[in-house]
Amino acid sequence: MFVNSERAAGKLLTDVHGGLYGETDLYFTDELPFDAVDVVFFCLPKGGSVAFQQAHYIPADVRIIDLTPDFRMEADENDFVYGLPELNRLQIMNALHVANPGCFATCIQLGLLPLAEAGLLRGEVMVNAISGATGAEIRNADDMPCGQITGNMCLYKAFDGDEVAEINQSLHGLQPTFASEINFLSYRADFARGVFATIVTGCTASLEEVEAAFREFYGEASFTHYVGRAIDLKQVINTNKCLIHAECHADKLLITVCIDNLLKGASGQAVQNMNLMFGLEENTGLMLKALGY
Known part of the structure; x- marks a missing residue:
């Protein structure tokens, strides 16, 4: 597992995200060891995913879950499946590349x-x-x-x-x-x-x-x-x-x-998509309780 960042390379994740104290000792890195992972999540600004994939080689068997808007619209030139599980569950289960909705x-x-x-x-x-x-x-x-x-x-x-x-x-x-x-x-x-x-x-x-x-x-x-x-x-x-x-x-x-815009609207839905892509139980890692109750 690695967490790549241009701005925070060399820092502990907890230096940036204090809520992770006690959960991880990972550092942000500027390295890209794609051969050591099964899936990559892109959390970049608009246009960032296209530019990144043009600039870097990603092995064909590494699955991609893209949280940018770059591939959300269907197009002949890409093979990204629109990652709304309630709509495209079967397609996501068989996908190599998934575009997470906004x-x-x-x-x-x-x-x-x-x-x-x-x-x-x-x-x-x-x-x-x-x-x-x-x-x-x-x-x-x-x-x-x-x-x-x-x-x-x-x-x-x-x-x-x-x-x-x-x-x-x-x-x-x-x-x-x-x-x-x-x-x-x-x-x-x-x-x-x-x-x-x-x-x-x-x-x-x-x-x-x-x-x-x-x-x-x-x-x-x-x-x-x-x-x-x-x-x-x-x-x-x-x-x-x-x-x-x-x-x-x-x-x-x-x-x-x-x-929750940060979970079902972003990272949680990305994990939900990953679970489907790898044949895991759909709710793996996502059985979370509402904060207000």
Whole structure:
């Protein structure tokens, strides 16, 4: 096992991540001993995975799990499988290369996929999603320093085309006739971690039909659960879970979804994908309890 870093080479992991005291004595390294590992996780900025793979030889039998957005869109020139287990479990199990979804895209898709599978997406979809301070990558954290985010909230991205394209790719695979707009606004707020999303769309189905679609779609899912009452972030923080709740208001369907952006939205889902790729129990290393309870 090795942890490569340009910025922290030579430092203990605990020098950078104090929460790991007593867990590991590993050092960051600038070396790349690919012949000593079975799988590599890329945790780089946008474009970093493409550049890294062009610059370095990685043996063909080393599996890759890429947490960058570089290979999330299907393309003939790459063999990356989109790593959302609730959607592509079998493909992930047989994959050499997996593109881990983004945290917002994970949260929003999990709230919409059962509707697409049942052909229930009919019109415009409006999404508002709030992420904690850790929603921005380290190199972009200065966009709102910690002192400014305390007791504060700001618009993060408006109508993000990359996130929407990622979501649409999956929805169209299940419901090819869906052609309405997804209007997506994201925010950063004064809490450490988590994504809480509200999704509003028109729907002619009854609440019972909607709930049945969710329960059927996620019947075999290890971490994604439909809940018959209101949900909150503390129920998922420090876990790899996704919780979903739906309500009908006249002709509108309101779906609420929450995940931990650092786990189900990033590293936890990456480990979930690794487990599937290597034939391990899907929940290996991921049986974590929510911090708030």
